[in-house]
Amino acid sequence: MGVRQLMGQEIARFSSGFGHVVRSVLGVGQDGQPLLFTSVPNGSDVSCWDIRTGGRVWCDNEGMSGCNDRALMRLPDGGLRLACATEDGVEWWDALTGRRRPEMTWEEQTIWALTGGVLPDGHPILLGAGHNGKMYRWDAVSGDLLGTSPSHADRGSMMAVGFVSFPGHAGVVVSGDDDGRIWRWNPVNGDQMGEPIEGHGCQVDIIRGLPVPGKPLFVSSDQEGVLKRWNAVTGAPIGSAVETGSDVFSLATASVGGVPVLFAAGADETVRAWDANTGEPIDLRLRSAVVSALTQPDGTALVATSTPQGEIAVHTYSPLTRG
Known part of the structure; x- marks a missing residue:
């Protein structure tokens, strides 16, 4: 074989x-058709594209202080929220209409990475990796800050964040710092789960939950392009590390x-x-x-x-x- x-x-x-x-993220419109959202690192443009025609659905070139990452979250009413991580915090849009939501703007800290999550009651949240070493949680409907992880004297900048969901569990928020450590958090109250994992020998750049049915798995990537899979509940490594031989820009x-x-x-x-x-x-x-x-x-x-x-x-x- x-x-x-x-x-x-x-x-x-x-x-x-x-x-x-250009960086992109795929989502689904209210008609069930896929949409593509793009952004550029300097924050000068955020756009939504109709994949069928290749035409822009909307474009916002008002600008922001860079775009380090972006995330989509489905809302309870069927809407779709887009958030971008900036040098100053987080900017928000109604993803289907392109309407910018300045009243939701959060500007207190550089955020390096974003991902969407869902609380046990089905409410969508946004999760962010902060330059100050904290993991942030926002309400994806209102944009309100729900809380942060506790301060930690020995923690560097958080550079990556992911969310792992699986049946019968509230889920696990996973973040990675610039010292190669991986941290796990409760998505409801932000409490730390277990001890940090000495995951990599250099900065953790990206974390993604893995869509393996019934298994709480995630993958991490570092600055040298090494990929490792982990169990989010136990913190145990899964299988062997993969060396891609190249800097990894996206997972x-x-x-x-x-x-x-x-x-x-x-x-x-x-x-x-x-x-x-x-x-x-x-x-x-x-x-x-x-x-x-x-x-x-x-x-x-x-x-x-x-x-x-x-x-x-x-x-x-x-x-x-x-x-």
């Missing part, structure tokens, strides 16, 4: 209007035909993929410095990439085959 392959086809290609890589996850897939892209402009449950490599022929992914209701997955020239491509991938 050969290495499993992801077989896909390009369904859209269009220019972002910028001559450099994304999706389920393809029921198989949880982890995607990584970075400095060498090579998109790599693994079975998120077993760690088995998956053959994928895509070139890009960044990647985002979205599971579709029919069991396929959308994967969006951006070239160094700012050209966006979207592919659809079907269940895996053996090569």
Whole structure:
């Protein structure tokens, strides 16, 4: 049996209007159709794109103090919230209309990374990794600050944050700092869970929850492009570390035909993929410095990439085959 392959086809290609890589996140509109949201590092542009036409749905070029990360959260009324992490804090939008929400702006600390989460009662929250070493929690509906993790004298800057959800549990917030440590938090009250994990030998850049049914797993990536999988409840490592050989700029996850897939892209402009449950490599022929992914209701997955020239491509991938 050969290495499993992801077989896909390009369904859209269009220019972002910028001559450099743009970061993206995939979401779903109220009509069930996928949308692509992009931002640029200097914070000068945030846009929403119709994948079917390649046209902008909306664009906000009012500007902000940089865009370190972005996150989408589904609201109880069916709406969609977009948040961007800035040098000053967090900016918010109604993602479907492009309406900026200045009354929700939070400006107290540089936030390096964001992710969405859901409380046990179904209420959406935003989670942030702060330069001051704290993990932040905001109400995704109102933008109100719900709380932070406790101060810690021996904690450096938080650089990454992820949320792990699984049945019968409130979930776990996971953050990584610039000393390579991984911290776990209760999403309801912000209390620390267990001791920090000495996860990496250098700064933790990205953390993502893994969509493995019934298993509370997440993946972390450091400045040297080393990927490690962990159990969020016990803090135990899962399998062997993966050395990509390149700086990793983005991680994304999706389920393809029921198989949880982890995607990584970075400095060498090579998109790599693994079975998120077993760690088995998956053959994928895509070139890009960044990647985002979205599971579709029919069991396929959308994967969006951006070239160094700012050209966006979207592919659809079907269940895996053996090569």
